[in-house]
Amino acid sequence: MGYYTRILTPTAKTVSVAKLRAILKAEGLKASLKVEDGAGDDWTGLVLAHDSGPEIAAIERNPVAPGELGQEEIEEFLEEIADCKPESAAKWLAEYLPKVKTIYAFQWLSGTDVKNGRAIVGSLMIGLHKTVGGVIQADGEGFADDEQGDSILWQFSDGVKGPWRMAVLRDGKWVRFEMQLGNRKHREAFLRGEIPSGANVLE
Secondary structure (H helix, E strand, C coil): CCEEEEEEECCCCCCCHHHHHHHHHHCCCCEEEEEEEEECCEEEEEEEEECCCCEEEEEEEEECCCCCHHHHHHHHHHHHHCCCCCHHHHHHHHHHHHHCCEEEEEEECHHHHCCCHHHHHHHHHHHHHHHHCCEEEECCCEEECCCCCCECCCCCCCCCCCEEEEEEEECCEEEEEEEECCCHHHHHHHHCCCCCCCCEECC
16 A cells, blocks of 8 residues: 555545645645546646656545445544544544545655755645645644644554653634654643643744
């Protein structure tokens, strides 16, 4: 299956290939975008590759509609988050996900490990996210909110360690901070929907 990151957006309008290429150009990144599925700007599949080298990512545009893959993914996500914590974030996502109209899925390929492949796919995702909005979902990491990309739901493995940017809801707004994923007290506080004692609160 490979590693996937996704943008789940309430925007139905397709972002053109020209716009995506302009994002790469604006960042000074040398990579090509080729339409694999669909026609012109009514694309459903793209391949992002180094100008002279391996493919970096396969990109799918999946509309969310009855009978479509996008709808199936939303239903799977809703089932997946039902027992996740914090409960406040799970409830927020349960209300947000049914509003999603398009899923942009990035499958990371071998080209991410060549030269600046990770930076290229990351920059394209950030640029696309700024264009369409929405939440970000990453395999093994879970969901990030629709503003700064900070993790809002605990979907990490038990052995995870290191600093990580997180966010919890307070009075309907996301409060952001950096915590230590391997710190048991930090982890327990986050699961309760609280800012861990000693965590670095961000502006």
